[in-house]
Amino acid sequence: MEKKRIAVFGCTGSIGENTLEIVRRHRKRFEVVGLAAGRNAARLKELAREFSVSDLALAEPRDDLPGGDEVLAEMASREDVDIVVNAVVGAAGLSVTLAAVRSGKTLALANKESLVTAGELVMRLAREKGATIRPIDSEHSALEACLCGRDRSRIRRVILTASGGPFRGRKAGSFDDVTVAEALNHPTWSMGPKITIDSATLMNKALEVIEAHHLFGFSPDEIAVVVHPQSIIHAMVENRDGTVIVELAPPDMRIPIQRALMKDGDFSAPLDLERLKDLTFEPVDREAFPMLDLAYRCLEKGGTAGAVVNAANEVAVQAFLEERISFGAIPRIVTEVLERHEVKEESDEGVIREADEWARVTAERFVRKKDIGKERSI
Numbered sequence: 001m002e003k004k005r006i007a008v009f010g011c012t013g014s015i016g017e018n019t020l021e022i023v024r025r026h027r028k029r030f031e032v033v034g035l036a037a038g039r040n041a042a043r044l045k046e047l048a049r050e051f052s053v054s055d056l057a058l059a060e061p062r063d064d065l066p067g068g069d070e071v072l073a074e075m076a077s078r079e080d081v082d083i084v085v086n087a088v089v090g091a092a093g094l095s096v097t098l099a100a101v102r103s104g105k106t107l108a109l110a111n112k113e114s115l116v117t118a119g120e121l122v123m124r125l126a127r128e129k130g131a132t133i134r135p136i137d138s139e140h141s142a143l144e145a146c147l148c149g150r151d152r153s154r155i156r157r158v159i160l161t162a163s164g165g166p167f168r169g170r171k172a173g174s175f176d177d178v179t180v181a182e183a184l185n186h187p188t189w190s191m192g193p194k195i196t197i198d199s200a201t202l203m204n205k206a207l208e209v210i211e212a213h214h215l216f217g218f219s220p221d222e223i224a225v226v227v228h229p230q231s232i233i234h235a236m237v238e239n240r241d242g243t244v245i246v247e248l249a250p251p252d253m254r255i256p257i258q259r260a261l262m263k264d265g266d267f268s269a270p271l272d273l274e275r276l277k278d279l280t281f282e283p284v285d286r287e288a289f290p291m292l293d294l295a296y297r298c299l300e301k302g303g304t305a306g307a308v309v310n311a312a313n314e315v316a317v318q319a320f321l322e323e324r325i326s327f328g329a330i331p332r333i334v335t336e337v338l339e340r341h342e343v344k345e346e347s348d349e350g351v352i353r354e355a356d357e358w359a360r361v362t363a364e365r366f367v368r369k370k371d372i373g374k375e376r377s378i
């Protein structure tokens with residue numbers, strides 16, 4: 001069997017390292033031909049030695065290594081790359097996604113932020129250039145499996161599950177004294193810091209609703225979210241005939257990563273169904289977790305709203321991690337920034353990058369304005 005040549009962007013992170021673990025198990029199937037990271041040059045070089053890769057890049061040139069958006073985009077477009085794995089965190093991954101779809105690659109996509117930021121552009125380019133996008137997010141991976149072969153006219157809606165994060169059950173107005181350590185303590189998933197905070201605010205689910213809209217073409221009212229604390233069912237398809245299709249899998253990202261890389265994986269032991277005591281579901285407390293409604297507002301507005309919400313959230317999450325704002329201020333800042341944005345039709349990359357930049361500057365202003373904290377109830 002001919003080896004698939006893959007380039008892994010964000011190889012030093014949680015998804016990147018898990019991707020390379022799948023490659024280690026299937027060395028006869030894959031050859032790594034490119035590796036990229038943000039700043040961690042030491043780990044990047046270690047991985048390069050292990051996988052004998054010479055094409056390396058960082059977010060910025062550093063330690064005798066090349067870097068920058070153009071270098072990353074060039075690596076993602078290399079003619080000899082079959083699969084681009086985009087496991088970069090944040091809108092920084094947009095250039096990799098755009099380069100991969102523009103050159104008609106198979107894109108194994110963990111970087112949901114690039115779809116939230118520029119979903120229409122990415123999907124349009126993918127259609128035009130014949131690129132294939134395989135979701136790595138566990139919900140979208142499960143959804144793709146549940147949708148396979150189904151008659152779309154018979155589907156009433158799709159349902160994404162959320163674990164509820166570390167603050168499930170907490171009431172609105174009780175978030176301002178949450179510490180960084182508490183917010184990073186996710187009950188079921190082990191992930192990088194940004195997505196872990198997004199899971200605690202439920203922004204991760206908001207981003208996933210937008211991602212599902214772009215990937216599968218469901219309208220906002222056809223995408224629902226339910227809290228499922230055990231994280232065993234990742235997504236569901238509700239048919240018009242009253243039946244619901246689900247996929248069960250343990251909360252282990254190597255499963256959806258493997259599926260994005262190959263159709264015939266054999267990674268994991270099956271779930272021990274007899275030891276599965278509870279599979280419970282509950283509604284999202286939308287007052288305590290306002291980010292979810294923001295996703296639907298964002299889809300209603302369309303255009304550059306996605307880029308703005310995503311960028312404002314990145315700034316607010318970083319500020320919280322640096323203990324510059326309270327946890328409760330994160331949704332307040334994102335909401336304020338979206339409200340002030342004059343939405344433009346998302347037409348090209350320039351318009352999107354401008355909106356992203358505007359949102360970052362505006363969000364940073366709110367971060368500096370300490371009074372976005374407790375007394376504002378948005």
Ligand SMILES: NC(=O)c1ccc[n+]([C@@H]2O[C@H](COP(=O)([O-])OP(=O)(O)OC[C@H]3O[C@@H](n4cnc5c(N)ncnc54)[C@H](OP(=O)(O)O)[C@@H]3O)[C@@H](O)[C@H]2O)c1
Nearest residue numbers: 010012013014015037038039040059089092110111191192
């Ligand atoms: N972790 C999960 O279970 C999970 C599940 C579903 C989806 N996702 C999505 O997958 C993506 C990655 O998440 P993660 O949890 O793996 O994050 P992570 O552990 O923080 O890793 C992020 C990776 O991106 C690299 N990076 C950061 N900025 C970069 C830049 N400007 N250019 C190139 N590379 C850059 C980092 O490099 P350095 O190490 O050098 O900083 C690191 O390799 C996110 O979009 C997340 O939403 C993650």
